[in-house]
Amino acid sequence: MGKHLHENICEEHLFSSIFNKHAKDLHNLLYYKFGDLLNPKDKVQDAFIKLWENCAKISPDKAKSFVFTTANNLMLNEVAHHKVVLKHQQTKPEISTTENPEFLMQESEYNDKLQKALSNLTEAQREAFMMNRVEGKRFKEIAEILGISTKAVEKRIYGALKKLRKDIKEL
Amino acid sequence: MNREELISKWLDNNLNDQELKAFKNLEDYDDLVKLNNNLQAFKVDNYHTSKQLENVLSAIKSKKQTPVHWFKPLMRIAAILAVCFSLYYYTTTLDTKISTEFAQKTTIKLPDASRVSLNAKTFLAFNRKDWKHERALELHGEAFFKVAKGSSFKVKTTSGIVTVYGTQFNVKQRDNYFEVICYEGLVGVTHNSQETKLKPGDSFLIIDGKTIAKEKENRTMPSWLNNASTFRSLPYKTVIAEFERQYHVNVTLIGIDSEQLFTGSFAHDNMDLALKSITLPLHVTYSKSNNTITLKGE
Numbered sequence: 229m230g231k232h233l234h235e236n237i238c239e240e241h242l243f244s245s246i247f248n249k250h251a252k253d254l255h256n257l258l259y260y261k262f263g264d265l266l267n268p269k270d271k272v273q274d275a276f277i278k279l280w281e282n283c284a285k286i287s288p289d290k291a292k293s294f295v296f297t298t299a300n301n302l303m304l305n306e307v308a309h310h311k312v313v314l315k316h317q318q319t320k321p322e323i324s325t326t327e328n329p330e331f332l333m334q335e336s337e338y339n340d341k342l343q344k345a346l347s348n349l350t351e352a353q354r355e356a357f358m359m360n361r362v363e364g365k366r367f368k369e370i371a372e373i374l375g376i377s378t379k380a381v382e383k384r385i386y387g388a389l390k391k392l393r394k395d396i397k398e399l
Numbered sequence: 400m401n402r403e404e405l406i407s408k409w410l411d412n413n414l415n416d417q418e419l420k421a422f423k424n425l426e427d428y429d430d431l432v433k434l435n436n437n438l439q440a441f442k443v444d445n446y447h448t449s450k451q452l453e454n455v456l457s458a459i460k461s462k463k464q465t466p467v468h469w470f471k472p473l474m475r476i477a478a479i480l481a482v483c484f485s486l487y488y489y490t491t492t493l494d495t496k497i498s499t500e501f502a503q504k505t506t507i508k509l510p511d512a513s514r515v516s517l518n519a520k521t522f523l524a525f526n527r528k529d530w531k532h533e534r535a536l537e538l539h540g541e542a543f544f545k546v547a548k549g550s551s552f553k554v555k556t557t558s559g560i561v562t563v564y565g566t567q568f569n570v571k572q573r574d575n576y577f578e579v580i581c582y583e584g585l586v587g588v589t590h591n592s593q594e595t596k597l598k599p600g601d602s603f604l605i606i607d608g609k610t611i612a613k614e615k616e617n618r619t620m621p622s623w624l625n626n627a628s629t630f631r632s633l634p635y636k637t638v639i640a641e642f643e644r645q646y647h648v649n650v651t652l653i654g655i656d657s658e659q660l661f662t663g664s665f666a667h668d669n670m671d672l673a674l675k676s677i678t679l680p681l682h683v684t685y686s687k688s689n690n691t692i693t694l695k696g697e
Contacts (some may be wrong), residue, residue, distance in 0.1 A: 240647060244452055252446045259443040269451065276455045277462070335437075342437055361435060362442045367411045385410050386403070392434065393427075 238283035238292055246291050247276055253373050254299055260358035261351045264301050275299035293375065338396070345395035349388050356381055356386035403689050406431070448608075494507035497542075498522040501647030502667070504623075512547035516569075519644040534661055543621050546584075558605065559590035568597070569621040576637055579603040580616050606634060622664060629664040638665075638677055639694075647690070648671050653684060655678040 236245050251272055259270035277300040279291060286294050346354060356374065359365045360381075367385070371378045409431070410415045414422055422428065482551055499505055499517045506516040507523075510530040517523060521540025529535075534546075535553040545567050546552045554561040558577035561570055566584025571577070577587050581597035582642045588595045588603045595603055602614040611632070622629040628641050636657040639650045645667045663680055665673035678685050678694060686693050 240456070244456070247452045247455065248448055251451055252448050255446045255451075256443050263633075266580070267447075273451065273455050273458065277458055280459045338433075339437055339440065342434070343441070346441065358438075358441070359440045366413075381408055384413070386407055388405070389410065389434075393430065396434070 237279065237286060237288055242288065243276075243280060244275040245284065246279075246288065246295075250295060251276065254296055256281050256363055257296075257355050257373065258299055258303060258358065259359045260362075261300075266303055266306050268299075268303075270301045271302045274302055296373075296375075298385065310385060341399045342392070344399060345392045348395055349391060352393070353388035355386050356384040357392075360385050411651060419518070443605045449672045490524070492538075494526050496522070496524045501643075502645055504626075509536075512551070514545040516545075516624055518542065518544040538570060538572060541569070541623070543567070543624055559588055562587040562589065564596075567620065573640060576640075577603075577605045580621065582621075600654070606637070610615070623667070626667040627664050627675045628667070632660045633660050633662075634658050635661045635681070638663075642673065642677060646673070647667055649691045651691060651693045652696075653693060655681070655694055658694075 236276065238244065254275070255268050255272045258271055264267065272295075275295040276336055277297050278298050282294075331393045346358075349357065356389075359370050359373070360367070367378045367381045370385075374381065402425060405414070405425065408418060408565065425431075430686050448566060476686050497505070497507055497517065499519055501522050502519055504516065504518055506514060509525065511534070512528055514537075515523065518541035521538070521542055521546050522539075523538055523542060524537060525536035533553075534550060535555060537555045539578070540556075544552075544563070546555065552563045552596050554563075555571040556570065556577065561568070561579055563584065563586045566586055567582040568584075568586045569578075569580045569582070571579075577590070578595060579586060580602040581599055583599050586597040588597060588599075590603075590605065597603055600617060602613045602616055604611045604613055615643055628638075628645065630638050630641075630682075635652075635655065636655065639652065639657070642648075642665065643650055645665075648670075659681070661677070663676060667673070667677040673687050674692070682697055684695050684697070686695070
């Protein structure tokens, strides 16, 4: 704690290290939570610029929660209560390109259903679930990023999985 | 170990070999793997941390040395000053206009030491800014000038131009009536591009386009400055017109020759006395109603 008193985020190297540590997680979190439409990259940038402007007032150990909260608020300011649609990557590595047309059609149908089911998840469910499944983060890491307990993360992710499977079956 | 626990552990990448075996034996194992595989397609675009950091740092730096910070308010102040200045310039170069109403007299000082007294219903305009270069003013009505010594001084009227060099004189320009009386110094009157020089006591009078000779004036200032109008052998209509201006009334003449000459005077501060002054000599009776005065000849 005493060490922090002398450290200042206004120093560029410290600011950069905070950025390197958290920017990617923040960006991915915002993306999974709010989708691509609201420019998560810009929000990350704006949040860090705000951190810089207030660098004298914020101690390094508060920096992470500051940028996460700021970016989240920036997003919420713009959310027009529309459904979050995650982009389906067309360039996904195909395991086998020689699949028969029927299989390909089924596959694309499945992906459409999956996309819809994902947008039906709650923001909290989706961010935790996608961080876990797609980014390969473990419950503990996600709990750290979100600032909640591991148990809560597990609950969210399990709940999300259950809801997804149910939605896909019904759709 | 139950199904839920297994799936939870799988989600957390925390299955040991034995558990993995059990997980694979779950009936929905294939379903879960398929879902997991297809989910990967929704992965976010790669986020280039170092590139984004560069963006943020450059944004911060460009924000820091922003000249807009002071430039914008400065421009605003400049705009306000420009408007104020142009307004000031516009108003100061405007002609100064002074006019008197019925029964009103006023004396003003011109930009130099000259003074002008305006009689009732008179309009005077001059330019304060150009005064140093050209002492000129425009006059409709009657005014007495006390001109300070200096360059030529011009009084422009619709009937003619009066030019002077430090003097006292009276100019009276009314409908079909133009009179200049010089009280001191030398006055030049240009009428129909002909200049007449007036010495102290001389007067220049034109009524209905005709020049009328007058006796020497021996007063030092026009009588109206002492609240009285004096007439010497002037048509009765000019007397009535002056009376109307001084008392703000309408005068109707019945059975009276308005061209007959009148000599006499009337005061500006007592209407009844004034009416007697202008009616008794001509044996005329008068009656008043509201703002209208009717004069009846016998």
